[in-house]
Each structure stands twice: as C-alpha cells, then as structure tokens.
Amino acid sequence: MKILYHGHSSVEIDAMPGSLIIDPFISGNPLSRTKVEDVMAEFVLLTHGHADHTGDAIAIAKQNDATIIAIYELAMHMEKKGAKAHGMNIGGSAAFAFGRVQMTQAFHSAGYLDEEGEMVYAGMPAGLLLTIGDKTIYHAGDTSLFSDMQLFGSKIPIDLAFLPIGDTFTMGPEDAVQAAEWLNAKLVVPIHYNTFPPIQQDAEQFVQKLAEKGIEGRVLLPGEHMTL
Numbered sequence: 001m002k003i004l005y006h007g008h009s010s011v012e013i014d015a016m017p018g019s020l021i022i023d024p025f026i027s028g029n030p031l032s033r034t035k036v037e038d039v040m041a042e043f044v045l046l047t048h049g050h051a052d053h054t055g056d057a058i059a060i061a062k063q064n065d066a067t068i069i070a071i072y073e074l075a076m077h078m079e080k081k082g083a084k085a086h087g088m089n090i091g092g093s094a095a096f097a098f099g100r101v102q103m104t105q106a107f108h109s110a111g112y113l114d115e116e117g118e119m120v121y122a123g124m125p126a127g128l129l130l131t132i133g134d135k136t137i138y139h140a141g142d143t144s145l146f147s148d149m150q151l152f153g154s155k156i157p158i159d160l161a162f163l164p165i166g167d168t169f170t171m172g173p174e175d176a177v178q179a180a181e182w183l184n185a186k187l188v189v190p191i192h193y194n195t196f197p198p199i200q201q202d203a204e205q206f207v208q209k210l211a212e213k214g215i216e217g218r219v220l221l222p223g224e225h226m227t228l
C-alpha cells in the first residue's frame with residue numbers, strides 16, 4: 001500500500017478499498033505541500049481534538065462524503081459540524097472498508113478550539129493501531145512515552161510505527177527511541193516535529209539513534225510517500 005506523509009502528524013494511506021487520512025492538518029501547516037482540495041479519502045481518522053490534528057478534517061470529510069473516525073466526544077462534535085462520524089473509545093476496535101482500527105491510550109490533553117473560540121471537551125486523546133491487509137501500523141498520536149507500548153509490541157508484530165519526536169508537547173527523540181524499542185516496530189517514521197519553532201528536531205539524528213539500537217527508521221518529508 002502507498003503511504004503519503006503530509007507533514008506534522010498527517011499520514012494518508014491508500015488502502016484498497018477504503019483510503020484514509022490521519023490527522024489532516026494541512027492548510028494550517030506552513031510545511032505542507034498538499035492542497036486540501038486534492039485529498040481523496042473515504043475515512044478521516046483523528047487521534048485527538050487539537051487543531052494541529054483536526055485541521056482540515058471537516059472540509060476533507062465533506063468534499064469526499066467521508067466518515068470521520070474519532071473518540072466518541074470528538075466524533076459527536078464533528079457530526080455537529082455536519083460531517084459523518086463514527087465514535088469509538090480507548091481499547092475498542094472496529095472494522096471498516098480498509099481494515100481494523102483499535103483505539104489505544106495516549107497521554108496528552110484534548111480540547112477542541114471551536115470556531116467561536118470556545119474550548120470544547122474533545123474526549124481522551126488516542127493512538128491508533130491499524131490492521132490493513134496483513135500489515136499493522138501504529139500511529140501514536142500525541143503522547144508521552146508509556147510502558148504499555150511494550151504490550152502493543154508483544155501482542156502484535158508492528159510493521160510500521162509513526163512516533164512523535166517534537167518534544168515540548170509530546171515525547172522527544174530520546175523517549176521515542178525507547179518507544180520504538182518497546183514497540184519492536186520493523187520500521188519507525190518520526191512525526192510531529194519542525195512544524196513550529198518549539199518542536200524543532202533533527203529527524204536524521206533520530207534515525208541514527210534508532211540505527212544504533214538496531215531499529216530501522218526513515219524520515220519522510222512533507223509530500224513524500226513510501227510503500228509498505
């Protein structure tokens with residue numbers, strides 16, 4: 001399958017059937033090279049309610065008649081904004097056209113800043129364990145390091161993990177290396193860095209640190225894709 005990185009935490013997966021995009025923060029991202037109008041997806045998956053993740057979710061959902069998959073409270077809010085939404089919660093899994101989603105915990109916060117400037121409760125922040133065909137992909141969302149990542153890694157072989165390395169708002173590179181070890185992921189792609197000054201990181205150095213632990217890492221630039 002083709003995996004396209006849109007910058008920050010946004011990843012598009014062209015699964016057959018059922019293409020999906022995770023955390024489509026595109027028009028607000030100074031580093032993104034994608035046009036929101038060009039995004040075609042049947043599903044929009046959100047890890048949590050912060051604006052640098054929900055971004056263009058409603059626009060993309062509406063232009064594609066796509067379903068937003070998010071934690072219950074956030075899903076309800078997206079529905080209120082006129083998008084189709086499917087609510088889930090931590091630990092639960094559900095099947096969709098592309099495969100299975102299990103929502104995992106993430107240690108973070110999750111208010112949704114409404115258009116009226118009001119902070120709306122957006123439920124718990126989450127990570128996503130996706131099973132698409134014979135591949136398992138883990139998108140950690142925004143989170144600190146937590147030792148249950150060992151549990152995910154021992155429960156199911158993870159082919160690809162997207163891990164935040166930006167620090168300040170999520171784990172930084174050192175903790176992300178530990179996360180990669182615990183997840184026992186075959187390939188790790190860093191996300192959530194360089195978009196804004198407080199999350200500036202050297203992603204190549206992170207990949208080097210992974211290599212020292214015998215873990216394969218790969219930097220994807222915004223607009224770059226890979227096949228899995």
Ligand code: NI
Pocket residue numbers: 048050053108109142169
């Ligand atoms: Ni966040």
Ligand code: MN
Pocket residue numbers: 050052053142169192
């Ligand atoms: Mn974030």
